[in-house]
Amino acid sequence: MPTNRRQFLQASFAVGASLLLSERAKASSESDLEEKVKRQRALYTLRLASPYPIYQSEFIPHMHVEFKSLVERFTNGKVYVDIHHNGVLGSGRELMAAVTRGQVEAILISVSNLSRAAPALDILNIPFWASANQAFLNLICSPQWQSMVIDPINQQGKLTVLIHHIVGARTLTSTKHFNRLINLPEKLEGVVLRVPASKVLHHFYNMTPANVVDVPWAKVAKMARTDHIDVMDPSVIGLFAGPDKLRHQIGHVSLIESVPDAWVTVANQKWLNNLPNKIKLEIQEAGLQTFRTHVAQIEQRQQRCKRALMALGAKIYHLNEDEKQDWQQRFGHHNAQWNDIKRELLGSTQAFQQLVDATQQRSSDN
Numbered sequence: 001m002p003t004n005r006r007q008f009l010q011a012s013f014a015v016g017a018s019l020l021l022s023e024r025a026k027a028s029s030e031s032d033l034e035e036k037v038k039r040q041r042a043l044y045t046l047r048l049a050s051p052y053p054i055y056q057s058e059f060i061p062h063m064h065v066e067f068k069s070l071v072e073r074f075t076n077g078k079v080y081v082d083i084h085h086n087g088v089l090g091s092g093r094e095l096m097a098a099v100t101r102g103q104v105e106a107i108l109i110s111v112s113n114l115s116r117a118a119p120a121l122d123i124l125n126i127p128f129w130a131s132a133n134q135a136f137l138n139l140i141c142s143p144q145w146q147s148m149v150i151d152p153i154n155q156q157g158k159l160t161v162l163i164h165h166i167v168g169a170r171t172l173t174s175t176k177h178f179n180r181l182i183n184l185p186e187k188l189e190g191v192v193l194r195v196p197a198s199k200v201l202h203h204f205y206n207m208t209p210a211n212v213v214d215v216p217w218a219k220v221a222k223m224a225r226t227d228h229i230d231v232m233d234p235s236v237i238g239l240f241a242g243p244d245k246l247r248h249q250i251g252h253v254s255l256i257e258s259v260p261d262a263w264v265t266v267a268n269q270k271w272l273n274n275l276p277n278k279i280k281l282e283i284q285e286a287g288l289q290t291f292r293t294h295v296a297q298i299e300q301r302q303q304r305c306k307r308a309l310m311a312l313g314a315k316i317y318h319l320n321e322d323e324k325q326d327w328q329q330r331f332g333h334h335n336a337q338w339n340d341i342k343r344e345l346l347g348s349t350q351a352f353q354q355l356v357d358a359t360q361q362r363s364s365d366n
Contacts, residue, residue, distance in 0.1 A: 038072065041077055044079045045080050047104040047105050047106070048081055048108070049095055049099070050095075051086070051095070051218075051243055053086040054083065059308065060301070061297065066290050067163065070290055091216075092217035093216060096113060096116065106265060109263065111124055111198075112125060118159055119199075120153055121262075121264070123345045123346060126341065127259050131257045133299075138358060139359045142355075159269055160267045163291050164264055165263035166260070167262060169258065169260055170258050171254055172193075173232050173239060174230060174231050175229060175231070175251055176250065176251045179252065180251070181252040182231055183317060183319055188231070189209040190209070190211065191209075191211065192228070195214055207330075210231070213229065217242070221242060221244035221249055238261050239309060240305035241305075254317050255316065256324075333356070
C-alpha cells in the first residue's frame with residue numbers, strides 16, 4: 001500500500017474515532033445537564049440505593065431506570081429519583097440500616113437481608129411451597145399476602161414495599177475451590193454453608209448436616225475466593241449479580257428450588273407518608289407499573305444469567321424426582337418442626353395454609 005494512501009486511511013480512522021468519542025461526550029454532557037435541570041426543578045428527591053449496577057439491566061431485574069422514569073413522569077417532575085447503584089452505599093444489611101434510619105429514601109434488597117427489619121417477609125424462607133416463579137407471583141398478588149404480610153409491615157411504621165422482584169428460586173451452589181455437586185442433604189456433611197441474615201433460612205440449614213455461617217453479601221465473593229466457604233444459596237440471577245465478581249467463583253449449581261430468592265424495593269415509610277398524598281400515591285403507582293414490566297421480562301433474564309454462568313465454567317444441575325422428594329420430605333413446610341415459626345410470624349398454622357393456598361390461585365394481576 002502506498003505511503004500516502006496508508007497515511008490517509010490512518011488519518012481517516014483517527015478522525016472517525018475522534019468524532020465518535022466527541023459525540024459520546026456530547027451526549028453524556030447533555031444527559032448530565034438534563035439530570036441537573038430535573039433535580040433543580042423537583043420538590044422532593046428520592047435517593048434509591050442498590051447493590052446492583054444499572055448497566056447490567058439485561059441480566060439483573062433491578063428495574064432502576066424504569067422506576068426512575070415512571071416516578072418522575074407520574075409526579076410530573078415533582079420527585080427526582082437519584083440512583084446510587086453498584087453498592088456505592090453498601091449492600092444487604094448496610095442498606096437495611098440506611099433506609100430504616102432515613103439515610104436514604106429507598107433501597108433494593110433481598111427479603112432475607114431485610115427480614116430483621118420486616119420479619120413477616122421471612123415466611124417466604126420456609127422451604128418448598130413458594131419457590132416456583134408462578135407460585136410466588138400468585139402469592140404476592142393475592143389478598144392473603146396483602147393482609148397477612150404487607151399490612152403488618154405497614155403497621156410497623158418503618159417501611160413500605162414499593163416493588164416485589166421475582167428472581168427465581170435459591171440454589172445450593174459450590175464454589176470453584178470446593179467444586180462438588182450438592183444434590184442430596186447428606187452431601188452437606190461437614191460443608192461450610194454461607195447463609196444470609198434470615199432466621200428462617202438459618203433454621204432450615206441447621207436441620208441439615210452443614211456447618212452454617214452468616215456472611216454479609218458484600219463479603220461472599222472474597223470468602224469463596226479464599227476458600228473460607230464451600231457452598232452458598234443464591235438464585236441463578238443472584239449468583240450472576242453478586243458483588244465483587246461473585247459469578248467467577250461458581251462451581252456446581254444445584255437447582256433444589258427450596259425458597260424464592262425474593263428481592264424488594266422498599267421506601268422509608270416516614271418519608272413517604274410526609275409527602276402530599278397525591279404524590280405518595282403516584283410513587284406507589286409507579287412501583288406497581290414497574291412490577292408489571294418486570295414480570296414480563298423475568299424469564300429472559302434468568303436464561304441470560306444461566307447461559308452467562310455456564311460460559312464461565314459453572315455446571316448447572318436439575319434434580320431428578322427422587323432427589324426433589326428427599327429434600328421435600330425432610331425439610332418441607334408440612335413438617336411439624338415449622339409450626340412454631342408459622343405461629344411466630346403469622347399467628348397460626350392455619351394462616352400459613354392460607355398463603356400456601358394462595359400460591360395456587362391466579363389473580364387478576366398476573
